Structures are given as structure tokens and as C-alpha cells.
Amino acid sequence: MARDGMAPGRLDAATHWPGIIEVYRDFLPVGPSTPVVSLCEGATPLIEAPRLSERVGAEVYLKVEGANPTGSFKDRGMTMAISKACERGAKAVICASTGNTSASAAAYAARAGLSCAVLIPEGYIALGKLAQALIYGAKVLQVRANFDGALAIVRELAEKAPVTVVNSINPDRLEGQKSSSFEIVDVLGDAPDYCFIPVGNAGNITAYWRGFQEYEKAGRSTKLPAMMGFQAAGAAPIVVGHPVKSPDTVATAIRIGNPASWKGALDAAEGSGGSVRSVTDAQILDAYRFLAAQESVFCEPASAASVAGLLAYGAPAGSRVVCILTGNGLKDPDGAISQVSVPDAVDATLDDVLAGLDW
Numbered sequence: 001m002a003r004d005g006m007a008p009g010r011l012d013a014a015t016h017w018p019g020i021i022e023v024y025r026d027f028l029p030v031g032p033s034t035p036v037v038s039l040c041e042g043a044t045p046l047i048e049a050p051r052l053s054e055r056v057g058a059e060v061y062l063k064v065e066g067a068n069p070t071g072s073f074k075d076r077g078m079t080m081a082i083s084k085a086c087e088r089g090a091k092a093v094i095c096a097s098t099g100n101t102s103a104s105a106a107a108y109a110a111r112a113g114l115s116c117a118v119l120i121p122e123g124y125i126a127l128g129k130l131a132q133a134l135i136y137g138a139k140v141l142q143v144r145a146n147f148d149g150a151l152a153i154v155r156e157l158a159e160k161a162p163v164t165v166v167n168s169i170n171p172d173r174l175e176g177q178k179s180s181s182f183e184i185v186d187v188l189g190d191a192p193d194y195c196f197i198p199v200g201n202a203g204n205i206t207a208y209w210r211g212f213q214e215y216e217k218a219g220r221s222t223k224l225p226a227m228m229g230f231q232a233a234g235a236a237p238i239v240v241g242h243p244v245k246s247p248d249t250v251a252t253a254i255r256i257g258n259p260a261s262w263k264g265a266l267d268a269a270e271g272s273g274g275s276v277r278s279v280t281d282a283q284i285l286d287a288y289r290f291l292a293a294q295e296s297v298f299c300e301p302a303s304a305a306s307v308a309g310l311l312a313y314g315a316p317a318g319s320r321v322v323c324i325l326t327g328n329g330l331k332d333p334d335g336a337i338s339q340v341s342v343p344d345a346v347d348a349t350l351d352d353v354l355a356g357l358d359w
């Protein structure tokens, strides 16, 4: 945006976004001596969703967290976790992950010059996420376990080795992740009526709720949204009320049977007048395709759980709804390709191309 005295059409240095720590410093546990490790995460688009709004009869916005530097919301938490780890003199970090945490940890650790190890469930991580962790230079171990099993080993390991855990059990992670709520309020001018959000390990719903509460307390908003969390039906421990031993869902990012922030999710849902409910894989994939084809937002399957929840359960007429789209669709090319039919090649002649286009 051009400002007074600036030539239009040029990037305005005064409005450059320096990342969530610098922008929301007053709300974060950082001091003047905290070394800020940032990739300018945050300031993600909050876009109107006209077709979705029409379909559900509400005013719906999409918070596109896939626009973060490594393609997911994890970067908000990771800038905090890695900055604080550096402040405390850490040399190495570790996490268990369904993919996005590992990609983000690997990137921010590399930036800070820390070594990074990640444990991922064998066979259940989207290709793009695996590629990210490896290319950023993390030590990647595929374990023969699901996410819950991998996280249990990380917890055990952290007691024996001088290493900082950067899963969301690290409180610095949630501090960073709450910044998305601040952005939503800053852009809308107040909190929305409803916040729809996918739930896996349940850190993010906990963080968003904290962010909305802190901003309201600080007088930045006049109300709080109802927090509407959505788990995949085959991995819905909070909904069924007990851990799920073998969680299963096409949305591998939220394929989690025993969430670490279970209580945080319940507090968010109950404290806000919201709920945690489940959506089927079919509903998730319907929402996933709808978002790409109708709203031009390509998110990953787990992210679409928020919109699947909105489509399945609705929202009161005219209410203002924000759906959190947690990760970028490019992370999971196999997921996308499985939902479409890839065309065969045609010969490079005008006739063959016209025939192929069926015009």
C-alpha cells in the first residue's frame, strides 16, 4: 500500500512485517536479550469466502496459515521455541511430528545454527513435509510407531539428553501460536463469533483460545469467539472421551490418538461455549476439494477439517466465522492427486490438443 510521500507500486519499508515476535512483543515472554530467530512468519491472509458464506448463511473468513514460511501455522510457535531455546543456550532440539512440526523445527533450527532431530511415524507423513525436514538438514528418523508412540520416546529422550523438545508440550510454542488470534482481531476490528479449527495434538486450539482471551483482556476486542474444534472421526479421542490406540484418517497431520493438550482443548471448548466434534474422512475430503475449486485455497486435508465442521454442523445465520486453514496443500501432493484424475499425454498437434480439450 502506498503511503504519503511514497511512490505507489513500491514495497514500503515502513510496513515490512518483521515476524510475530517483534509485532506482538508486548504479549510474549521475550526480553531485550532474547535473540529473535525469525523467518518473518505470521501476517497470513484472512480472506473472505463468498461461496462458503453463501452455502452456510454466515459471514465466513479463511485464515490461510499455509502462507507461513514453511507452509504451516507451526512457524508461529517455532520462532518462539527456537528463540527461547537459543536464549537458554540450547545446542540441539528434537520433536516428534506428523510432518509440519518437523519441517518448521528443521527450518528454524538451521536458521539458528542448532542441530535438529525429528521422529516421524513411518509411512504416515506427507511427501512435502518429509522433503522439507530433509532439505533443511534435520536428522530424520522414521519410527515404527504412530505420532503418540514417537512423542513418548521424545519425552523419554529429553530426560536423558541435553536437548530441547520443540513439540507443543514446550510452552513457548503455544505462546507464539496465539499470535494468529491477535491478527484475526486486528484485521476484523473485533473477535469473530466463531472460530473453527482442526484438532490433533490440541496445542493450536489451546493457543488460539489463549490469544483471544489475552487480547480481550487488553481491551483489543469486545468479545470472545466460541471455539469449535474438529477431529477426524477415526482419530477423535477428545470426542469419544478416551485415547484411541490406532488412530486412522486420511488427514495424516491429525492422526493422533492421545493429544498432549487434551485439557487445553476441553477448556477452550467449554470456556468459550464451543465444542470439540468429529468429521469423517469423506467430509474432510469434500471440504478440501470445495476450498480449492470454489474458494481457490489449496490447503492440506487436515486443515479442511475446520471447514468440514462448518459444513457439517453449520453456524447461526449471519454470524461471523473464521475457519483456520492450518497448512498448505502443496505439502501433500499425493493427497491432492488421489482426489483428481490425471490426464493422459496427447500428441503435440493442434488437432490432438483440441480433441483433448473437448472444446
Ligand code: F0G
Residues within 6 Å of the ligand: 072, 074, 096, 097, 098, 099, 100, 101, 102, 168, 198, 199, 200, 201, 202, 203, 204, 205, 253, 254, 300, 302, 303, 326, 327
Ligand atoms: N493441521 C495441521 C496441518 C497440522 O499439522 C496439525 C498438527 C494440526 C492441524 C493440529 O494442530 O496438533 O495443535 O491440534 N500437526 C502436528 C505436527 C501434530 O507434528 O506437525 P494441533
